[in-house]
Amino acid sequence: MSATENSYLLYALPHSLYSGKARSYLRYKGIPYREKVSTLRLFYKVIIPRTGVKYIPVLHSPDDVVVQDTSDIIDFLEARFPRDPVYPQTPRQKLVSLLFELYGDEWLLLPAMHYRWSFWHEKAHINDVLEHFGMLLSPRAPRLLRRQVGKRFCRPFSGSLPLLGIHPHNIPALESWYGSFMRDMDAHFARHPYLLGGRASIGDFGLMGPLYAHLGRDFYPKSLMQAQAPHLYEWVQRMNHAPQPTQFLANDAVPETLLPVLRSMFAEHFPVLLDTVRRLETWLEENPERRIPRVIGEHEFSLGGVKAVRKIFPYAQWMLQRPLDFYQSLRGEDKESVDALLREVGGFDAMQTRIGHRLSRIQNRLVADAPRA
Ligand SMILES: N[C@@H](CCC(=O)N[C@@H](CS)C(=O)NCC(=O)O)C(=O)O
Numbered sequence: 001m002s003a004t005e006n007s008y009l010l011y012a013l014p015h016s017l018y019s020g021k022a023r024s025y026l027r028y029k030g031i032p033y034r035e036k037v038s039t040l041r042l043f044y045k046v047i048i049p050r051t052g053v054k055y056i057p058v059l060h061s062p063d064d065v066v067v068q069d070t071s072d073i074i075d076f077l078e079a080r081f082p083r084d085p086v087y088p089q090t091p092r093q094k095l096v097s098l099l100f101e102l103y104g105d106e107w108l109l110l111p112a113m114h115y116r117w118s119f120w121h122e123k124a125h126i127n128d129v130l131e132h133f134g135m136l137l138s139p140r141a142p143r144l145l146r147r148q149v150g151k152r153f154c155r156p157f158s159g160s161l162p163l164l165g166i167h168p169h170n171i172p173a174l175e176s177w178y179g180s181f182m183r184d185m186d187a188h189f190a191r192h193p194y195l196l197g198g199r200a201s202i203g204d205f206g207l208m209g210p211l212y213a214h215l216g217r218d219f220y221p222k223s224l225m226q227a228q229a230p231h232l233y234e235w236v237q238r239m240n241h242a243p244q245p246t247q248f249l250a251n252d253a254v255p256e257t258l259l260p261v262l263r264s265m266f267a268e269h270f271p272v273l274l275d276t277v278r279r280l281e282t283w284l285e286e287n288p289e290r291r292i293p294r295v296i297g298e299h300e301f302s303l304g305g306v307k308a309v310r311k312i313f314p315y316a317q318w319m320l321q322r323p324l325d326f327y328q329s330l331r332g333e334d335k336e337s338v339d340a341l342l343r344e345v346g347g348f349d350a351m352q353t354r355i356g357h358r359l360s361r362i363q364n365r366l367v368a369d370a371p372r373a
Helices: 017-029 040-051 070-080 091-106 109-117 123-136 143-153 168-189 202-217 219-228 230-239 256-286 315-328 332-344
Strands: 008-012 033-037 058-060 066-068 298-303 306-311 359-362 365-368
Touching (some): 017 070, 017 091, 017 202, 040 066, 091 332, 109 168, 109 219, 123 219, 168 219, 168 230, 168 298, 168 306, 202 219, 256 315
Antiparallel strands (some): 008 058, 058 066, 298 306
């Protein structure tokens, strides 16, 4: 199957986190596309040969360009479909949208994975998840068969909780933080259709990854969201439909309702990101010739004051570079305006971080740039 004349093809899965981000973007922008269930057969026939890696989603353009990674997919399509850009043009809003993308992609992964994989006793929930994993064999296989094979296919995911830093002793802190995140976002979406007003930004799509497939679609967490954060749940539905976008808020405004989430982001996620930068710098100095692996050791982190250990993922630095590069390109009044916001949410110092060993993605692999002088 290849992309036809005028339609893009998205290799994805209905229950995949990052597929939800790309799908909602394609729908939002009204880009003609077809979604193809990524069966194992397609992984070996198309995805791995064309991308060199085993990740989805993958975009296949009508002119035969294949793109992996949702941020690259969105940037690739923004260049081709510039109407109603998802990157705000003004400095505060652009930075905030990039920060939310990073938070959605890398940090809300924790509650997403916890609520998907820690509730095996919720039978309807787990059967649905396993049946979706069984789609890797065939979306048309009987449900019971999909459930059985799904059990095998899901192991790398269900077994990844400790690697992400989710352990029995910090689950209460994780649930309590996610509860307050839901409350904050609910209060926000009670007043605004999207993060920054009448239009979705890259930050909305970043949030949509974890908040759709895992937290807003899997049975158990969906019931929590519907009961505790109905406006957030409505936003999830809105994000999956072609809308009539209006405008971002005037005067580069960042709604007050986002400030608690930004504070929490800088208090808990950023220390992990900055330690990743430091640890990767040392690793690259010690291993100048080696290919960068997915994980480079482990570090301690803190969630709601509870300490735990998680693996260090170099990829997170590549995502961090996006808001950091934008912030560090600002000058004059734009920078002053952003700095005032950053001071208010405890993010000013973190955003001064200079990354010595920057990362690029080349053929879907992380590669270190030459160190900065
Ligand atoms: N940062 C990547 C992440 C892609 C990703 O991790 N996709 C998951 C499915 S939602 C996957 O393919 N995982 C396979 C694996 O972890 O080996 C993106 O934005 O596309």
